[in-house]
Amino acid sequence: MRKNLFNIPAFLEGFATTLSFVFRKKPTKQYPTLKKQHAPRFHGLHELRRYGDGKERCIGCELCQIACPANAITVIGAENRPDDRRSPGERYAARYEIDELRCIFCGLCEEACPTDAIVLTPRFEMADYRRGSFIYPKDRLLVPPEAGVGSPPDERPGGIPPDLGSVAQMKSTVEIQTGYDATWRGSILKTQRKGLAG
Amino acid sequence: MISWWLIALIKSAVVLFVVITCFAYAMLFERKILGWMQLRPGPNRVGPWGMLQPAADAVKMLFKEDLTPRTADPLIYRLAPFISLITAMGAFAIIPFNETSAGIWSVGNVNAGILYIFALTSISVYGISLAGWASSSKYPLLGSVRSTAQMVSYELAMTMSVVGVLILAGSTSLVGIVHAQATLWFIVPQFVGFVIYLTTAVAETNRAPFDLVEAETELVGGFHTEYSGLRFGLFFIAEYLNMITVSCLATLLFLGGWGGPAPIPGIVWFLVKAGFFLFVYMWLRATLPRLRYDRLMAFGWKFLLPVATLNLIVTSAVIAVRGI
Numbered sequence: 001m002r003k004n005l006f007n008i009p010a011f012l013e014g015f016a017t018t019l020s021f022v023f024r025k026k027p028t029k030q031y032p033t034l035k036k037q038h039a040p041r042f043h044g045l046h047e048l049r050r051y052g053d054g055k056e057r058c059i060g061c062e063l064c065q066i067a068c069p070a071n072a073i074t075v076i077g078a079e080n081r082p083d084d085r086r087s088p089g090e091r092y093a094a095r096y097e098i099d100e101l102r103c104i105f106c107g108l109c110e111e112a113c114p115t116d117a118i119v120l121t122p123r124f125e126m127a128d129y130r131r132g133s134f135i136y137p138k139d140r141l142l143v144p145p146e147a148g149v150g151s152p153p154d155e156r157p158g159g160i161p162p163d164l165g166s167v168a169q170m171k172s173t174v175e176i177q178t179g180y181d182a183t184w185r186g187s188i189l190k191t192q193r194k195g196l197a198g
Numbered sequence: 199m200i201s202w203w204l205i206a207l208i209k210s211a212v213v214l215f216v217v218i219t220c221f222a223y224a225m226l227f228e229r230k231i232l233g234w235m236q237l238r239p240g241p242n243r244v245g246p247w248g249m250l251q252p253a254a255d256a257v258k259m260l261f262k263e264d265l266t267p268r269t270a271d272p273l274i275y276r277l278a279p280f281i282s283l284i285t286a287m288g289a290f291a292i293i294p295f296n297e298t299s300a301g302i303w304s305v306g307n308v309n310a311g312i313l314y315i316f317a318l319t320s321i322s323v324y325g326i327s328l329a330g331w332a333s334s335s336k337y338p339l340l341g342s343v344r345s346t347a348q349m350v351s352y353e354l355a356m357t358m359s360v361v362g363v364l365i366l367a368g369s370t371s372l373v374g375i376v377h378a379q380a381t382l383w384f385i386v387p388q389f390v391g392f393v394i395y396l397t398t399a400v401a402e403t404n405r406a407p408f409d410l411v412e413a414e415t416e417l418v419g420g421f422h423t424e425y426s427g428l429r430f431g432l433f434f435i436a437e438y439l440n441m442i443t444v445s446c447l448a449t450l451l452f453l454g455g456w457g458g459p460a461p462i463p464g465i466v467w468f469l470v471k472a473g474f475f476l477f478v479y480m481w482l483r484a485t486l487p488r489l490r491y492d493r494l495m496a497f498g499w500k501f502l503l504p505v506a507t508l509n510l511i512v513t514s515a516v517i518a519v520r521g522i
Binding site for chain 1: 235238239
């Protein structure tokens with residue numbers, strides 16, 4: 001007991017430590033107002049991309065569904081009709097659903113996709129009130145035609161870092177307010193949200 | 199006669215308003231300080247620099263459901279928060295904040311002021327122990343048993359540490375004690391008493407590291423586990439008011455109250471000194487871990503009380519030999 005309660009220098013040292021912490025820089029990020037930029041290859045919400053002529057890249061091959069380790073993806077393909085071609089290939093995805101609650105954001109779908117149709121964006125703010133709203137149907141995943149053409153992951157703003165070791169560094173030091181503007185899908189969603197708020 | 203009552207009423211209303219405002223911002227300040235000491239920014243969402251946080255908290259408290267356990271003693275359960283709050287507020291009736299040519303800034307100037315304050319703090323034990331008892335639930339009961347034991351044992355040492363000041367000042371009036379410190383603050387001759395007073399005051403107000411009464415890790419919320427909404431808020435206010443009271447007392451007894459170099463008005467000196475003590479309480483909370491119960495009791499009875507008594511004996515002996 002004496003050893004603990006009467007060790008005055010240790011007490012004073014403790015007080016000095018806490019007091020010095022008051023003047024240190026706080027590592028807190030003011031999150032909702034100030035967003036951290038994620039690494040260019042951050043695995044966030046999915047999106048389905050289009051070709052330059054507006055056609056969907058997805059050809060309904062279901063490879064992403066097979067690759068998905070969490071069984072989060074459901075694809076039901078259908079034949080393209082000659083008068084209404086959705087995709088350049090024979091088939092297109094009639095239904096395309098991702099359950100974002102099951103998804104583990106591993107990016108295997110991205111790798112499995114032969115046409116680079118499904119990609120993971122840096123967008124991560126997906127919180128919602130109902131479970132059902134985490135099952136993203138095709139119309140929520142698909143890039144709107146007026147948004148233009150998506151660039152493949154390797155050509156995203158910021159590019160791919162030369163080595164993965166610097167990813168962590170970029171995450172911690174670089175701050176860009178428009179974190180998820182890295183893809184135009186993100187900016188579309190942002191303007192939509194603004195429209196709702198205003 | 200009527201005008202005397204009216205003046206006392208207005209004075210107490212002003213003092214209570216100021217003190218409650220101080221409580222609100224002491225709470226915000228404490229959360230800020232704790233945050234900074236833990237490398238967080240603290241509350242900063244409501245208003246600029248979080249300045250409206252107290253208001254938001256008050257609204258939250260007001261609108262929360264007020265629960266009473268089925269087995270609780272309804273009368274005592276409802277009475278207990280008020281005992282705590284009224285005793286905490288009562289102390290401000292006699293605390294002098296400043297002295298100008300117009301008079302002393304206090305609601306009443308009692309010549310047995312220090313005794314009155316100790317009487318009130320003794321009664322405030324009832325608030326906590328009755329709250330724990332009336333909740334008829336195990337954690338509050340444990341909390342209140344601890345609180346009673348702790349406050350009774352620390353109050354002894356606290357009183358002992360203050361008696362030295364009373365001997366030096368030759369007065370029990372708070373104004374008289376401050377006047378006696380015109381040349382030398384009592385922190386110099388009564389340094390031991392000062393340290394003991396600071397320590398016991400922390401225990402007296404149930405603050406960390408002596409907050410065994412609330413001890414979240416072991417007793418959920420201690421005596422106020424069952425309280426919610428505004429009733430809990432009353433305990434909360436009482437705790438902070440007690441903190442402000444002991445800070446003001448430390449200022450008056452040991453740091454010369456409103457005394458200080460002339461160009462700065464006395465009230466500023468008083469606020470700076472009392473604010474410093476408030477900061478020390480927050481600093482303590484951020485630094486020291488909670489004591490174990492038996493160590494707390496042993497520390498109080500086997501160390502603080504003998505040292506305080508020794509201090510009292512030495513002080514009396516010196517005064518007896520040298521005169522004041």
